[in-house]
Amino acid sequence: MKQGIFEIAENAPAAPGVSRLALRGDTSAVTAPGQFVNIRLDGFFLRRPLSVCDWDASGFSAFYKVVGGGTEALSQKAAGGTLDVLTGLGNGFDLAAAGDRPLLIGGGSGVSPLYGLARRLAALGKRPAAALGFNTAAEVYLAAEFAALGIPVHLATLDGGAGTAGTVVDAIYDFEYSYFYACGPEAMLRAVDKAAAAPGEFSFEARMGCGFGACMGCTCKTKYGAKRICRDGPVLKREEVLW
């Protein structure tokens, strides 16, 4: 973990209700896709956690939905301004577990961290595929970037406006896969657990206090004992999750 001041390079809507945030600064603490950052916002006491979508040596990107006062305040921050950010939080995805043909299963906000994962898996010579679910065609984001990696992408929308009509779980049956990485709302993760035909791992969301393991605000029970979503997660292996 590192604390740093980051410059806002971009903070703009990417789709209805979803904004893309790009920050420039020291990303040396970021070690794996699926990790998150925790952002200080004026007027709010607790920081706001956001998954990293992708990063390089000069900065990182993230996507967020405006769901409350904190994300509303974040959406008002203009490019050129600065943010106090804790980086390199959480365990991130386990790339070594991927096997030859991993499937990335994302829903809504959960699509974002899977992009950085897909890029790295492809760079490792794996053959990843992605199943991405959204509410409507208008809300689809990042799908073109996934496709640009040259990997198979199957979309699902609840209203049928793009791809398969249904949830992302309806989009995973086309694939044969060695392993899965799932990120999205908890109801989606439960449905993936029921449907998936291979081992895998899930990235969870939680209301957090500190975001780095000190306050025990986000602890959950697992097969292997109490785990802090922020520090021991947010990614948990399929076999350890107690639904």
Add this chain to the structure above:
Amino acid sequence: MNTSVTLSGLELENPVIPAAGTFGYGAEFAALYDLDCLGSFVMKSATALPRFGNPTPRVAECPAGMLNAVGLQNPGADAVIAEELPKIRTFFHKKVIANVSGFSIEEYAETCAKFDAQAQVGLLEVNISCPNVHCGGMAFGTDPAAAAAVTRAVKAVTAKPVYMKLSPNVRDIAEIARACEDAGADGVSLINTLLGLRIDLKTRKPVLANRTGGLSGPAVLPVALRMVCEVYDAVRIPIIGMGGVSSAEDVLEMLLAGAAAVEVGAANLVNPFACRDIVAALPAAMEKYGIENLSELIGGAH
């Protein structure tokens, strides 16, 4: 310039102490800075048996602060002693403070006796003020007779200084402090968190699964200062002051109110370097206000 203070014979290089439940067992912070810059630190509260704590959500945002209802999650005193204290020894070379919670007078005594045997522990802080557990915790801290009974039971099993951690959720905190002093307490720590509630407008239900939680953060600083002041007038034993402290200036205010040392809690959660930064800022703040010896400041506002 002298920043040292003394708590019942325990010499501290400076009065800054991370508070229980906001610093884990130190490891997350030791990865960020050298903890030997601290006066001491308080380990997460320990109970006789392991506890998972309350269901989540356990935390909620508040104006200038937060609610928590963690509910004393800890691996149990035996595991803290067997696993955490040896780890702490590798990165912290001063005495730590053991915070102890319980659900009966016997449990408090049993757990305190275990920490009494640990050379690494310099002081026992006895939590009779946790607002987030049922049938224990705060129940002992809201009644002078019960607070005195826990104090006597703990004093009987330890030679280490015993500081009773008091709840602000009482009619008269000075009365509880006096009861602890009369029962033999070496000092008092105050304040624990203030009982609070937040409601989610979308679900129309409390944000916390426990419904209520304890308020901490800068919002509570003036309440804490007032209570430290009241207790300072009521007892002769030392006070560890806490509640919303997040700067060197806040530390000076706490000392003037009557605290002999100061714990920093919620600030650690939003700025993991908070305690290091406060320690580093103390000399400049002392110079600005013409303070040569920090210990001379204690109770100076009275």
